[in-house]
Amino acid sequence: MSILVVGSVALDSIETPFGKREEILGGSATFFSISASFFDKVNIIATVGEDFPKKYLRLLKERRIGTGGIAVNRGKTFRWEGRYEHDMNVAHTLATHLNVFQDFAPKIPHSLRDSKILFLANIDPDLQDSVLRQVNRPKLIACDSMNHWITSKKRSLEKFLHKVDIFLLNDAEARQFSGEANLMKAAKAIVSKGPKSVVIKKGEHGVIYYSKSGHFVAPAYPLENVYDPTGAGDTFAGGVIGYLSKAGRINDTAIRKSMIYGSIMASFAVEDFSVNRLLGKKMSDINKRYSDFKKLTRF
Amino acid sequence: MSILVVGSVALDSIETPFGKREEILGGSATFFSISASFFDKVNIIATVGEDFPKKYLRLLKERRIGTGGIAVNRGKTFRWEGRYEHDMNVAHTLATHLNVFQDFAPKIPHSLRDSKILFLANIDPDLQDSVLRQVNRPKLIACDSMNHWITSKKRSLEKFLHKVDIFLLNDAEARQFSGEANLMKAAKAIVSKGPKSVVIKKGEHGVIYYSKSGHFVAPAYPLENVYDPTGAGDTFAGGVIGYLSKAGRINDTAIRKSMIYGSIMASFAVEDFSVNRLLGKKMSDINKRYSDFKKLTRF
Numbered sequence: 001m002s003i004l005v006v007g008s009v010a011l012d013s014i015e016t017p018f019g020k021r022e023e024i025l026g027g028s029a030t031f032f033s034i035s036a037s038f039f040d041k042v043n044i045i046a047t048v049g050e051d052f053p054k055k056y057l058r059l060l061k062e063r064r065i066g067t068g069g070i071a072v073n074r075g076k077t078f079r080w081e082g083r084y085e086h087d088m089n090v091a092h093t094l095a096t097h098l099n100v101f102q103d104f105a106p107k108i109p110h111s112l113r114d115s116k117i118l119f120l121a122n123i124d125p126d127l128q129d130s131v132l133r134q135v136n137r138p139k140l141i142a143c144d145s146m147n148h149w150i151t152s153k154k155r156s157l158e159k160f161l162h163k164v165d166i167f168l169l170n171d172a173e174a175r176q177f178s179g180e181a182n183l184m185k186a187a188k189a190i191v192s193k194g195p196k197s198v199v200i201k202k203g204e205h206g207v208i209y210y211s212k213s214g215h216f217v218a219p220a221y222p223l224e225n226v227y228d229p230t231g232a233g234d235t236f237a238g239g240v241i242g243y244l245s246k247a248g249r250i251n252d253t254a255i256r257k258s259m260i261y262g263s264i265m266a267s268f269a270v271e272d273f274s275v276n277r278l279l280g281k282k283m284s285d286i287n288k289r290y291s292d293f294k295k296l297t298r299f
Numbered sequence: 300m301s302i303l304v305v306g307s308v309a310l311d312s313i314e315t316p317f318g319k320r321e322e323i324l325g326g327s328a329t330f331f332s333i334s335a336s337f338f339d340k341v342n343i344i345a346t347v348g349e350d351f352p353k354k355y356l357r358l359l360k361e362r363r364i365g366t367g368g369i370a371v372n373r374g375k376t377f378r379w380e381g382r383y384e385h386d387m388n389v390a391h392t393l394a395t396h397l398n399v400f401q402d403f404a405p406k407i408p409h410s411l412r413d414s415k416i417l418f419l420a421n422i423d424p425d426l427q428d429s430v431l432r433q434v435n436r437p438k439l440i441a442c443d444s445m446n447h448w449i450t451s452k453k454r455s456l457e458k459f460l461h462k463v464d465i466f467l468l469n470d471a472e473a474r475q476f477s478g479e480a481n482l483m484k485a486a487k488a489i490v491s492k493g494p495k496s497v498v499i500k501k502g503e504h505g506v507i508y509y510s511k512s513g514h515f516v517a518p519a520y521p522l523e524n525v526y527d528p529t530g531a532g533d534t535f536a537g538g539v540i541g542y543l544s545k546a547g548r549i550n551d552t553a554i555r556k557s558m559i560y561g562s563i564m565a566s567f568a569v570e571d572f573s574v575n576r577l578l579g580k581k582m583s584d585i586n587k588r589y590s591d592f593k594k595l596t597r598f
Contacts (some may be wrong), residue, residue: 086480181385183503184523204482205504206518217595219505219516224483256598296516297596299555 001139001245002041002114005029006106006131007045007121007234009056009070010078013094014273015131018227025056026067028121028144031231034275035238035265036064036119038283040245042238043112045069047133049077059279069109087248088229088270089203108134118243121234122146125157132163142166142241144233144275150177162194162280165250168237174200183208189214198289199240199259201233207259216256221267221293228273232266235278239265264289300438301340301413302542304328304404305430306533307421308345308355309377312393313572316385316439317526323573324355325379327420327443330530334537334564335418336362337545337582341537342411344368344430348376348399358578364551368408372399387528387569388502407433416544420533421445424456431462436532439549441540443532449476461493467536473499482507486514498539498558500532506558515555519594520566527572531565534577538564544577565589 033042043066050072060067078101081094083226106127111207113135120128120143128143142163147156150173157177161167167190173179178189183200187210190198197211202220209216249256264286271277311325342365351369360368377400380393405426412434419427419442427442440463447454456476460466466489474480477488477549482499486509489497496510501519501544509516538561546553563585570576 084384182523182525184521188523202504205501208521214519215595216598217521218598219518222483222507222514222516224481224487226481260598294598296514299515299517299552299559299593 001116001248002043003036003117003241003245004043004045004108004112004115004135004138005032005036005119005121006045006128007032007042007119008078008101008104009048009052010063010080010101011052012230012252012274013081014228014230015083016088016228016231017084019273021228021273025059026230027078028070028231028234030060031269031275032119032121032238032241033050033060033065034278035066035235036242036245037238038265038281038286039239039242039261040243042066043115043158045106045108047071047073047100047104049073049075052077059275061280066112069112075100082230084229088226091230095249104130106134116140117142117241119143119237120240121237122149125149125160129156129160129163129212132160137141140165140241140244142168142237144168144237145173145177147173147176150226158193164195166197166199167195168199168201168240170201170203170233171205174187174198184210197255201236203229207236207263209255209259212268214252216259218259218263219297221263221289222296223267223271226270230273231275232270233252235269236248236262236266239263240241245296260290260293261286265291300415300547302335302343302416302418302540302544303342303344303407303411303434303437304331304335304418304420305344305412306331306422307319307345307377307400307403307428308343308351308416309379309400310351311529311573312380313527313529314382314395315387315527316383319570320572322378323408324358325529325573327379327530327533329359330533330568330574331420331512331540332359332364332420332535333362333577334534334568335541335544336537336562337564337580338538338541339597341365341541342368342414343404344407344411346370346372346399346403346470348372348374351376353434358574362578365411366454368411372402374399381529383528390529407428415439416441416540418442418536418540420536420547421448424448424459428455428459428462431459435527439543441467443467443478443536444472446472446475453548457492463494465496465498467496467498467500467532467539469500469502469506469532473497483509485569496554500535502528502531506535506562508554508558513551515558517562518557518596520562520588521595522566522570528569528575529572531569535560535561535565538562559589559592560585563592
């Protein structure tokens with residue numbers, strides 16, 4: 001199938017206990033698309049400024065990611081500065097410069113309106129909805145969100161979620177959105193509000209998939225070396241959606257496998273800054289870790 | 300096989316967001332033995348005061364737990380008072396009255412010195428070692444510990460751990476003991492210090508088993524209703540050791556299954572105060588949840 005992702009392409013400056021990097025490639029659509037590109041064809045809709053390094057566009061093209069939908073607008077590229085302490089589960093935002101991303105109004109070109117799978121990364125739910133109104137009903141609609149929209153645009157988000165098949169969010173956001181401390185209660189409450197299913201990403205603690213017809217839980221792939229967790233959630237989503245697209249069917253078996261592939265992709269992503277580690281991987285590395293995961297968890 | 304557990308039998312007063320209970324049955328040996336009693340014969344070595352309610356002793360006997368090693372000493376029974384907020388992973392200790400437990404000096408009767416499996420619950424590592432010196436080398440030696448001993452008796456603990464097959468501790472303790480924030484690094488570091496294997500209990504986030512020859516990771520059984528997490532770790536250990544005893548062999552397959560049985564037993568324990576929920580269960584309930592767990596996690 002073909003995947004369309006709408007989200008951010010950004011420049012990140014990041015500090016972790018293991019080092020510091022300035023203006024490295026980041027953004028939800030970036031992590032998602034590179035991850036998904038291991039499985040199937042992906043096209044990006046995003047905006048960058050005139051200062052966006054050409055080498056990063058080349059890097060996306062080399063992975064055969066469709067970059068025609070990345071508009072280069074007057075101004076500067078979205079920048080995020082963050083720091084992680086020893087507890088890598090918590091990102092401390094030092095600065096957010098939205099720049100051209102502030103005026104992001106995604107326009108879907110005719111050629112991409114028949115994309116079979118749509119992933120709406122973490123953007124204003126009104127924009128997520130505007131994208132949905134531009135495309136012909138995809139076979140699968142998935143989206144992410146964040147604390148900011150849950151606080152400021154809850155009504156829009158809730159309305160929009162009725163159209164969504166898979167809603168991905170992290171554990172803190174799931175608790176915030178549902179008002180439930182217990183994650184199984186949170187998952188149940190979220191699904192009762194509209195989306196067909198919810199995926200709660202728990203970082204190093206794994207994932208919960210919850211729909212009215214079935215549940216799935218998995219630990220994360222255990223890692224000794226986590227250098228930079230930035231983008232792990234979008235990389236996870238890229239593995240999930242990429243695998244589902246390649247599988248060509250969305251049933252219980254495919255969903256379960258997709259969650260493991262998502263975890264595997266995220267486990268690679270966090271082993272280096274930006275997308276560095278992902279770029280060095282081959283499908284054989286991914287399948288090797290998938291098989292390791294199976295051995296690690298079977299009983 | 301036959302299991303011997305050395306630990307505490309206590310009276311707990313507990314407050315959670317779901318209610319408050321005074322002087323209910325608690326203690327590491329209590330939770331462990333009731334959990335293990337579903338699988339095999341268990342004998343307890345512990346001490347209680349003259350005030351220890353007869354009904355609690357009867358309750359243990361009704362589960363065919365050997366209580367002959369519970370010494371009734373002059374004075375009061377060990378009491379613990381704790382509170383849990385909405386984040387049930389953190390216990391806030393309000394008061395600890397060691398009472399007769401302060402002078403606990405476990406004596407193993409001749410009749411129990413040939414026990415095939417020994418579980419040394421969380422007591423002073425010097426006492427754990429003194430028990431080991433009283434018994435004839437069991438087939439399996441497992442133990443727990445806690446932050447207090449890691450701080451005050453680290454050298455004794457490290458020395459003792461060389462004799463241990465399975466060292467169980469929680470994630471915070473594993474980080475403290477190893478000085479490693481990353482749990483896989485922590486597990487590796489702990490095993491390098493002596494025990495043949497380590498089990499890191501992550502509460503609602505599951506478990507990591509680590510030995511030089513193999514690793515296993517599992518999520519926790521997902522629950523919607525957690526009323527009181529007290530004793531979950533010892534109940535987990537009881538399921539692990541109970542299953543291994545019943546299986547009669549300690550290999551990779553049995554270890555993996557034992558971790559799941561441990562998780563299942565702990566999942567029941569936390570669904571009510573004290574051992575209330577455990578007592579109402581039958582082996583068929585346990586096997587039903589085991590089979591649910593398999594369905595929830597297979598991919």
